Amino acid sequence: MAKVKIQGHASGTGILTVTAPNTSTDRTITLPDSTDTLIGAATTDALTTRINATGGRKNIVNNGAFQIAQRGTSSTVSGYGSVDRWKSVNNVGVTHTQEAITSGDAYDAGFRHAFKLTNTATVDTAASHYVSCYQYIEAQDLATSGWDYTDASSYITISFWIKSSVAGTYYVNPMTEDGTQKVYPQSFSLSAATWTKVEKSYPGHADLTFNNDTGRGMALHISPFYGTDFTSGVSTSAWSTYASGDRFPDFAQRWGSAGTGATWEITGVQLELGSVATDFEHRSYGEELALCQRYFQYGSTSSTYCGFSNGSSQAYFTLHLTTPLRTTPTLTRSGSGTRNWTAVKHNGNNNSTADPSVVTYEAGAVDMACRQTGHSGLSDMYATNLYTGSYYIIIDAEL
């Protein structure tokens, strides 16, 4: 039989109390058989809190592992364009991509994709230059997350892997959107071209507001650079009120100032309840895709949408969705220039280049009434199908 030894810590005077269960049945606590401990010495959370934090759906961020890129794997658009839910808004040239990870610490942690920014123009000395990288988090997902966000003793924690070609001090900054907008940039240091795990905890604050609605609740920034038009002496250890010129402290280095080709890669982004970063919640591709489709979906080329003619020029049709959208979406089509959709009617067909539009979308619905104008010669109230040809529908309900 193993021995039981309880040895007091040399500097401690506290009393260790072991309470027997209030039952006649024996209970067993099995200790680790390696050098592991039941709870890490550096943490202060109760063991039950940590166990709860590691189980179930916990990551409030969508596409934190960047598996999903419905729009494409590379874009030079300032805004959404490559990986889902994340945007890079810039006023200097930047290409953003879904980058494959093939080795290194982030790979070993289970990540196969990153969001990568590469500047294609030099970030010069202009105070107005910025290169951003962030995700808008829906307000109701924060309001109902369990974070008692007006209580300074209640925490959320942000963790992520990051690698930059430019060493320096950077900031992770959750900018709130509802009520009095607040910022709280916390700094971290990077060595050049080295994957680094960053973990930062944020307490609640009496002035924080997250509406229980479908609007923007927070812009979670992990951005490489903002010029001095947007920076000041804003605190890195407390929530401050947002102003355009008070978003970040001054950046000590200008990412991208040495020329083109500076890189910024992030992956494994997790925002969770509690004051401790727990293991990343790896989701399947299908789960993550379904979460992203609340904000963006697209159809197929050569699809046919069923509907009817309304007057002689309008073809009404139904778009079926994979999941309800956040809100009534903007509709666009793939391709550019003159793009015909064909109304196939009982006695022939007719083309229109007009952009299709939403007639009605009811919140929570999985289909949507749409129309395309610009036809001619349709017969009122006849069954009419719309053939998409080479130009598929794009449905955008992003924040």
Added chain:
Amino acid sequence: MVITNAKYAEATKEENETKSIYATIDGVASSVPMDTANRHYAEILKQVADGDITIAEAD
């Protein structure tokens, strides 16, 4: 967000109601629903209020 060529879509037949705006957004021809929760419509309203763009009447 660069918005050009903003124009109201023609009214729907049943309700005789204008429900969307055609616009070119960052170079992409789009139809934007007149729903303030839609980010493109919110931006159109902002740029109209700022005097940066106007919305043409429907054909």
